[in-house]
Amino acid sequence: MISTKGRYGLRVMIDLAQNDDGSYIPLKDIAERQEISKKYLEIIVKQMVEGGLIKGLSGKGGGYKLVKKPEKYTVGEILTLLEGTICSVACLADKNYNCPRRKKCETLPMWKEFDGIVHDYLYSKKLSDLL
Amino acid sequence: MISTKGRYGLRVMIDLAQNDDGSYIPLKDIAERQEISKKYLEIIVKQMVEGGLIKGLSGKGGGYKLVKKPEKYTVGEILTLLEGTICSVACLADKNYNCPRRKKCETLPMWKEFDGIVHDYLYSKKLSDLL
DNA sequence: CTATTTCCTACTATGTCAATAGGTTTATTG
DNA sequence: CAATAAACCTATTGACATAGTAGGAAATAG
Numbered sequence: 001m002i003s004t005k006g007r008y009g010l011r012v013m014i015d016l017a018q019n020d021d022g023s024y025i026p027l028k029d030i031a032e033r034q035e036i037s038k039k040y041l042e043i044i045v046k047q048m049v050e051g052g053l054i055k056g057l058s059g060k061g062g063g064y065k066l067v068k069k070p071e072k073y074t075v076g077e078i079l080t081l082l083e084g085t086i087c088s089v090a091c092l093a094d095k096n097y098n099c100p101r102r103k104k105c106e107t108l109p110m111w112k113e114f115d116g117i118v119h120d121y122l123y124s125k126k127l128s129d130l131l
Numbered sequence: 132m133i134s135t136k137g138r139y140g141l142r143v144m145i146d147l148a149q150n151d152d153g154s155y156i157p158l159k160d161i162a163e164r165q166e167i168s169k170k171y172l173e174i175i176v177k178q179m180v181e182g183g184l185i186k187g188l189s190g191k192g193g194g195y196k197l198v199k200k201p202e203k204y205t206v207g208e209i210l211t212l213l214e215g216t217i218c219s220v221a222c223l224a225d226k227n228y229n230c231p232r233r234k235k236c237e238t239l240p241m242w243k244e245f246d247g248i249v250h251d252y253l254y255s256k257k258l259s260d261l262l
Numbered sequence: 263c264t265a266t267t268t269c270c271t272a273c274t275a276t277g278t279c280a281a282t283a284g285g286t287t288t289a290t291t292g
Numbered sequence: 293c294a295a296t297a298a299a300c301c302t303a304t305t306g307a308c309a310t311a312g313t314a315g316g317a318a319a320t321a322g
Contacts, residue, residue, distance in 0.1 A: 001132065002220050004280065007238065014237050026298065035232065040281050046300075058299040059289025075241070089133050101166065106145050106261050107138065110206070114252060121248055130237050135311065157267065171312055177269075189268040190320025 002079065002086070008036055009044045009082040010075065014130050016054065017070040024056075024063030044082065051081040070131060076123035086122060088115050133210065133217070139167055140175045140213045141206065145261050147185065148201040155187075155194030175213065182212040201262060207254035217253060219246050 015030045027045060031038035045064060048054050053073070056064050066073075079086050087093045089111040091102070102108060146161045158176060162169035176195060180187050184204070187195050197204075210217050218224045220242040222233070233239060 001218065002242075003278090004221075007220065007222075010238055024298090028298080037281070039283080042300080043281085049299095056299060057289080058287070058297095060295095060297040061290055062288080062298045064299090087132065089138065090135075091138075107141055110256060110261060117248065117252055121245060125241060130241060134309090155267090159267080168312070170314080173269080174312085180269095187268060188320080189266095189318070191264090191266040192321055193267045193319080195268090 003083065004040075005044055005047075006079045006082045006086075008034070008041065009048060010078055010130075011036070012041065012045060012048070012064075013053070013066070013073065013078055013127055016064060016066050017127060017131055020066060024061065024065050026063040030064075047082060048078075053078065053081060070128035071126050073127035074123045075125040075127065075130075076119065078127070079122060086118065088118055134214065136175055136178075137210045137213045137217075139165070139172065140179060141209055141261075142167070143172065143176060143179070143195075144184070144197070144204065144209055144258055147195060147197050148258060148262055151197060155192065155196050157194040161195075178213060179209075184209060184212060201259035202257050204258035205254045206256040206258065206261075207250065209258070210253060217249065219249055 011034050012030055015034055016025060019025055019029075019033075027038055027041055030036075031041050034041075045054070045056070049056050049064075052067065054064050055067050056062070076086065085093055091099050091105075091108060091111060092115050099105065099108075142165050143161055146165055147156060150156055150160075150164075158169055158172055161167075162172050165172075176185070176187070179185050180195075183198065185195050186198050187193070207217065216224055222230050222236070222239060222242060223246050230236065230239075
């Protein structure tokens with residue numbers, strides 16, 4: 001289940017893309033348009049800055065801005081940054097696969113296939129596809 | 132993220148299918164083979180009985196048994212019973228779609244498409260495919 | 263009647279989610 | 293230079309879900 005963090009973050013990205021006129025867009029405006037608590041968005045947006053998805057400018061006239069064109073972002077990379085992982089099953093969450101049953105587990109191949117389908121969809125979807 | 136409930140429950144179903152000789156299979160045996168706490172499995176298995184996925188018989192010689200052939204179960208129905216919903220996004224979790232932004236939400240169509248792909252995969256996968 | 267099994271209720275520790283609160287720093291503008 | 297408006301930072305909180313544990317009651321076969 002994708003949490004509000006991922007969903008709100010995605011909507012911030014769309015909002016930034018739709019209202020891009022070259023200048024920085026204040027979070028206040030985004031929060032109002034999207035009807036999301038500005039305070040909560042601060043947390044989300046901070047993560048997006050740290051992850052290099054967007055950039056922020058302090059002070060009057062400041063705000064946030066995309067660093068790439070909308071077609072250069074995938075939904076997958078946005079969600080992965082905010083959700084930590086978009087893995088559907090804990091068994092696959094760490095690359096080590098350190099479950100002691102991994103050799104004999106009858107469900108693991110299915111989870112891998114499922115995870116592949118999920119990733120393929122989300123990483124092929126571009127931010128520009130949502131505008 | 133599919134929780135242990137769904138994952139363990141699915142493994143119980145596989146175990147029941149693999150060890151089916153017509154008689155009832157005690158949970159103790161399943162717990163040992165699957166290396167899962169029997170006490171915890173009790174909770175899961177109870178839900179599966181209530182949901183009509185399997186049937187249980189008390190007393191000596193008792194245990195659990197599938198009510199249908201493995202090819203008649205889908206992974207989707209098993210997970211839905213145990214997880215409550217396998218919905219990927221809260222906006223779609225209740226049939227009412229009562230989000231006030233549903234008309235103008237730019238992300239909703241994508242979430243619906245995504246949800247459709249997830250459901251298609253899980254409901255086309257049969258228990259018999261995992262044996 | 264005894265052993266074995268499901269069935270039932272309750273409890274609990276831990277962690278995550280979805281925020282809220284309040285203040286500090288940075289930059290623009292009049 | 294002062295007022296303003298914005299990002300930036302740290303901490304806290306209530307509610308809920310997860311992943312179990314504990315102990316016993318009822319049912320059934322031999």
